Amino acid sequence: MSDLPSELHYTATHEWIRVEEDHSVTIGITDHAQDLLGDIVFIELPEEGSTVAAKDELSVIESVKAASDIYAPVSGEIIAVNEDLADAPETVNSSPYEEGWICRILPSNPAELEELLDADTYAGMCE
Amino acid sequence: MGKRTALFENHQQSGAKLVDFGGWDMPIQYSSLMEEHRAVREQAGMFDVSHMTIVDITGPDAKPWLRHLLANDVERLHPNQALYTAMLNDEAGVIDDLIVYQRSSGYRLVVNCATREKDLAWMNSHLANFDVTLTERSDLSIIAVQGPQALSILAPLLLNYSSLTEDSLSGLKPFYAIEADSVFVGRTGYTGEDGAELMLPHHDAQRLWDELLSAGVKPAGLGARDTLRLEAGMNLYGHDMDETVSPLAANMAWTVVWEPEERQFIGRAALEAQREQRQEQPSRQVLKGLVMETRGVLREGLTVHCQLDDGSEAQGLITSGTYSPTLKHSIALARIPANTTSCEVELRNKRIPVRIVRPGFVRFGKKVFD
Numbered sequence: 001m002s003d004l005p006s007e008l009h010y011t012a013t014h015e016w017i018r019v020e021e022d023h024s025v026t027i028g029i030t031d032h033a034q035d036l037l038g039d040i041v042f043i044e045l046p047e048e049g050s051t052v053a054a055k056d057e058l059s060v061i062e063s064v065k066a067a068s069d070i071y072a073p074v075s076g077e078i079i080a081v082n083e084d085l086a087d088a089p090e091t092v093n094s095s096p097y098e099e100g101w102i103c104r105i106l107p108s109n110p111a112e113l114e115e116l117l118d119a120d121t122y123a124g125m126c127e
Numbered sequence: 128m129g130k131r132t133a134l135f136e137n138h139q140q141s142g143a144k145l146v147d148f149g150g151w152d153m154p155i156q157y158s159s160l161m162e163e164h165r166a167v168r169e170q171a172g173m174f175d176v177s178h179m180t181i182v183d184i185t186g187p188d189a190k191p192w193l194r195h196l197l198a199n200d201v202e203r204l205h206p207n208q209a210l211y212t213a214m215l216n217d218e219a220g221v222i223d224d225l226i227v228y229q230r231s232s233g234y235r236l237v238v239n240c241a242t243r244e245k246d247l248a249w250m251n252s253h254l255a256n257f258d259v260t261l262t263e264r265s266d267l268s269i270i271a272v273q274g275p276q277a278l279s280i281l282a283p284l285l286l287n288y289s290s291l292t293e294d295s296l297s298g299l300k301p302f303y304a305i306e307a308d309s310v311f312v313g314r315t316g317y318t319g320e321d322g323a324e325l326m327l328p329h330h331d332a333q334r335l336w337d338e339l340l341s342a343g344v345k346p347a348g349l350g351a352r353d354t355l356r357l358e359a360g361m362n363l364y365g366h367d368m369d370e371t372v373s374p375l376a377a378n379m380a381w382t383v384v385w386e387p388e389e390r391q392f393i394g395r396a397a398l399e400a401q402r403e404q405r406q407e408q409p410s411r412q413v414l415k416g417l418v419m420e421t422r423g424v425l426r427e428g429l430t431v432h433c434q435l436d437d438g439s440e441a442q443g444l445i446t447s448g449t450y451s452p453t454l455k456h457s458i459a460l461a462r463i464p465a466n467t468t469s470c471e472v473e474l475r476n477k478r479i480p481v482r483i484v485r486p487g488f489v490r491f492g493k494k495v496f497d
Contacts, residue, residue: 039159
């Protein structure tokens with residue numbers, strides 16, 4: 001089984017969510033997702049300062065094999081974007097939980113965080 | 128569980144990620160598609176393509192039968208030479224594309240895996256009046272060793288398997304084959320690089336695979352095989368053509384031999400009618416290469432919006448598309464009207480201009496279009 005840090009939250013659509021000390025959340029895709037996609041070649045990053053609703057399309061990741069939509073796990077304002085991925089999208093393959101983060105959102109409805117999955121539940125869905 | 132080639136355990140030991148391919152469990156990639164692709168372009172990679180079907184054709188009528196069965200003409204072959212051809216149905220649709228090798232006695236065909244049953248049924252249904260024997264060679268594995276260093280690594284290793292000498296291998300011309308002691312070596316491939324396709328008994332294949340691995344040849348999966356063949360501008364059956372597509376609309380006109388006129392190959396009448404009709408059709412369908420240097424990846428099935436030379440618009444279709452690891456942008460094959468002057472592809476509700484080029488993007492490691 002792929003790497004699934006227990007301190008993170010997850011979605012059924014393979015995003016991970018880390019709640020930061022300032023109550024913002026950092027978002028990326030799981031190790032399982034990057035493994036399914038294979039070599040990632042382009043990432044269409046969301047726009048910093050824009051507002052998204054939960055389950056909105058946030059970004060598109062293209063690998064050699066396939067294109068995959070990334071969805072906003074929670075509603076809120078996008079307060080940071082990992083611009084490094086524009087030139088080095090393969091970072092998502094090599095470091096999905098660290099350098100391969102996609103963006104940070106300031107949640108407008110923290111209750112949505114309750115609906116996210118824990119590592120065990122997500123792992124069960126991937127099997 | 129699908130069918131397994133003799134090299135299944137070799138793949139597992141190399142950490143292959145397996146997928147179902149035409150009923151076979153085949154490696155899609157080992158470590159990384161990009162690394163496997165690069166190895167073939169720059170050094171040497173190897174593919175297990177034992178899922179493909181080998182059929183040996185023998186008997187006094189082997190040649191006349193193949194001249195009837197295939198749109199290309201085996202009469203043109205020199206001893207030990209290979210040719211690429213379509214096998215057409217009566218309506219001139221492509222049943223399959225295949226390679227024919229001429230042997231000292233008879234011929235060897237290699238046909239696609241997914242089309243095996245219909246190919247064999249078609250061949251067997253056209254045997255009447257010909258004294259020909261078809262022998263499927265499921266006792267042989269096929270390993271494709273491809274890349275600029277492929278032959279120099281392979282040659283010394285092959286000495287342990289047959290009486291073939293290093294000289295006989297290095298003297299082998301492209302699209303020719305040699306064989307000895309149940310080892311068959313064709314200087315052919317599906318990558319746009321130099322290399323060989325080996326057909327040999329399963330137990331020898333297992334051992335040779337490991338020896339090639341130790342000699343630095345990188346195992347490569349079907350993922351890299353697809354990006355490599357698409358960069359080389361080679362068709363993939365079931366994607367770039369099938370029974371509903373004319374070879375003339377699939378960049379295969381060069382494989383059709385019209386002379387002599389009395390050679391009645393299957394599909395000839397229909398194909399002649401198509402050829403005549405097409406001469407009067409400026410917007411006849413042709414297979415072209417597309418290049419998109421901006422971000423994004425062209426994918427099979429996407430619509431191509433074509434501006435024609437008479438000012439009208441028409442639609443085309445991407446039949447194969449990928450990101451090119453060598454060129455670092457997207458490339459595709461697309462069926463579009465011949466009189467297209469410019470075209471755009473719709474990606475996420477945006478129309479992106481793409482360039483039209485001859486099919487063929489990379490050859491011997493280098494970009495080959497302007």
